[in-house]
Amino acid sequence: MTLVIRERRHKQALSLSLPKSPSISIPSHSDFPHQIHVPALLTSPSSHVDSSPGIIKDLSDLEKLSVLGHGNGGTVYKVYHNSSRSFYALKVLRLNENDLGIRKPATLEAEILKRVDSPYIVRCHAVFENGYSNNNDGDKGGDIRFVMEYMEGGSLHDVLREHHRLPEEVICVLARRVLEGLGYLHGMNIVHRDIKPSNLLVNEKGEVKIADFGVSHVVEGRFEGNEYDAGTCAYMSPERIDPERWGGENADEFAGDVWSMGVVMLECLLGYFPLIGAGQRADWATLMCAICFGEKLEMPEKASPEFQNFVRRCLEKNWRKRATVLELLHHPFLTPKFRCS
Numbered sequence: 328m329t330l331v332i333r334e335r336r337h338k339q340a341l342s343l344s345l346p347k348s349p350s351i352s353i354p355s356h357s358d359f360p361h362q363i364h365v366p367a368l369l370t371s372p373s374s375h376v377d378s379s380p381g382i383i384k385d386l387s388d389l390e391k392l393s394v395l396g397h398g399n400g401g402t403v404y405k406v407y408h409n410s411s412r413s414f415y416a417l418k419v420l421r422l423n424e425n426d427l428g429i430r431k432p433a434t435l436e437a438e439i440l441k442r443v444d445s446p447y448i449v450r451c452h453a454v455f456e457n458g459y460s461n462n463n464d465g466d467k468g469g470d471i472r473f474v475m476e477y478m479e480g481g482s483l484h485d486v487l488r489e490h491h492r493l494p495e496e497v498i499c500v501l502a503r504r505v506l507e508g509l510g511y512l513h514g515m516n517i518v519h520r521d522i523k524p525s526n527l528l529v530n531e532k533g534e535v536k537i538a539d540f541g542v543s544h545v546v547e548g549r550f551e552g553n554e555y556d557a558g559t560c561a562y563m564s565p566e567r568i569d570p571e572r573w574g575g576e577n578a579d580e581f582a583g584d585v586w587s588m589g590v591v592m593l594e595c596l597l598g599y600f601p602l603i604g605a606g607q608r609a610d611w612a613t614l615m616c617a618i619c620f621g622e623k624l625e626m627p628e629k630a631s632p633e634f635q636n637f638v639r640r641c642l643e644k645n646w647r648k649r650a651t652v653l654e655l656l657h658h659p660f661l662t663p664k665f666r667c668s
């Protein structure tokens with residue numbers, strides 16, 4: 328069953344048209360021979376994406392179909408909800424009484440997900456927490472389960488693996504959606520802290536949404552200096568990696584999300600992680616040097632001046648000089664020239 332589903336997921340590709348809201352569209356650009364396809368929704372005629380909130384009352388109503396992916400401390404399943412005849416993604420995070428590193432973020436992730444409601448954020452329909460219980464080995468364990476909007480196209484990481492790199496016209500749409508999502512989150516004092524390709528998911532319409540609030544937090548005061556180990560260090564800003572040198576103690580945490588987004592956008596154009604040389608080992612020391620001390624930003628010669636400036640404004644090492652989300656939303660890169668508005 329799982330194999331059949333996976334096969335269909337890859338074979339039934341749907342060419343993306345340009346819907347009213349910004350989404351990944353297909354430019355007919357000779358430089359970029361690959362069209363971007365997003366796997367179609369499994370075509371049971373009656374299947375649809377549920378739009379009514381609070382419809383999932385019980386986990387036993389969900390039928391597990393396949394594994395969509397694994398993350399830090401958990402697994403994401405594709406599930407089917409019989410009564411609404413809809414597909415969802417079920418994220419199961421293991422909780423262990425001894426594992427404070429998982430429990431605290433998982434609970435916080437649930438709190439954040441309950442608060443957010445935006446077309447630019449992957450929607451959470453329900454959260455179920457199973458308390459600790461003794462198993463046969465005497466260990467205590469439990470889990471927390473998030474019933475999420477199912478994003479048929481997988482993650483931007485999957486898209487990049489398949490298409491290698493994306494044209495500016497597509498990156499522009501992507502950037503606008505991520506910025507709208509960040510603007511919404513920051514407006515609620517939520518900083519994501521882990522913007523990276525595997526946390527940007529694509530639906531069947533080609534719309535990109537922000538997911539995974541596992542290391543996010545609500546800003547209540549100043550930067551909490553001992554938290555710079557949360558998130559994926561490759562996409563972390565200099566002030567999070569080396570707060571002493573880059574003024575991290577007083578940093579505006581929202582600026583860290585802008586940095587991460589800039590890294591992702593450049594990666595989309597180049598087709599590989601942009602801050603270290605191709606083939607270079609991405610260990611902590613190499614990344615740290617590249618992020619905190621690297622002087623030269625590899626920019627493709629063919630990149631438009633608008634794109635180059637956009638990325639440079641995101642990847643400004645000094646967070647005080649870095650562009651804000653608002654500034655970037657008005658940046659010339661996000662203009663009709665790129666079919667972005």
Ligand SMILES: Nc1ncnc2c1ncn2[C@@H]1O[C@H](COP(=O)(O)OP(=O)(O)OP(=O)(O)O)[C@@H](O)[C@H]1O
Binds near residue numbers: 402418475525539
């Ligand atoms: N709502 C969803 N719809 C479809 N696929 C999803 C959904 N959520 C997650 N996935 C898939 O499951 C994978 C694992 O997601 P998860 O959020 O657990 O971890 P991650 O972001 O990949 O890694 P990490 O936990 O290290 O940040 C994702 O990369 C994606 O491919």
